[in-house]
Amino acid sequence: MTHSVDVPIIAAAAPLYAHPGDAGADLVAAEAVRLEPGARALVGTGVRVALPAGYAAFVVPRSGLAAKHGITVVNAPGTVDAGYRGEIKVCLLNTDSASAYDVAVGDRIAQLILMPVHQARFIPVDVLPESVRGDGGFGSTGYTQGKN
Numbered sequence: 001m002t003h004s005v006d007v008p009i010i011a012a013a014a015p016l017y018a019h020p021g022d023a024g025a026d027l028v029a030a031e032a033v034r035l036e037p038g039a040r041a042l043v044g045t046g047v048r049v050a051l052p053a054g055y056a057a058f059v060v061p062r063s064g065l066a067a068k069h070g071i072t073v074v075n076a077p078g079t080v081d082a083g084y085r086g087e088i089k090v091c092l093l094n095t096d097s098a099s100a101y102d103v104a105v106g107d108r109i110a111q112l113i114l115m116p117v118h119q120a121r122f123i124p125v126d127v128l129p130e131s132v133r134g135d136g137g138f139g140s141t142g143y144t145q146g147k148n
Contacts, residue, residue, distance in 0.1 A: 024111025
């Protein structure tokens with residue numbers, strides 16, 4: 001069962017879900033941009049929203065753009081806070097070292113995922129409770145060349 005949330009929006013093209021049950025709604029470019037190899041650009045979507053309190057939206061890359069053209073979102077996920085009322089812009093990066101990529105008006109450039117969020121109460125302590133993982137960080141679960 002899909003849970004929906006009403007989100008007031010100002011947009012020439014509202015984000016759309018490609019398939020029922022999709023987590024991300026496609027954001028489209030409101031302006032044309034040429035991304036040279038290794039270049040990045042802040043691309044407007046023309047979308048402004050009023051998220052309900054207790055929610056945030058996250059701007060994430062589109063897997064097809066990343067896999068086929070090396071186009072990603074630099075600050076993925078980009079966070080849209082409930083109190084923000086400005087235009088949602090996407091910071092795109094062309095990771096391809098040889099080919100430029102042209103973004104046209106109306107191209108799907110990223111996805112917007114709406115999620116409930118909680119604010120933490122940070123409580124200063126002198127010692128943290130023990131856990132199985134402890135302070136093991138990057139690579140702490142092991143790494144074998146050529147295997148995941």
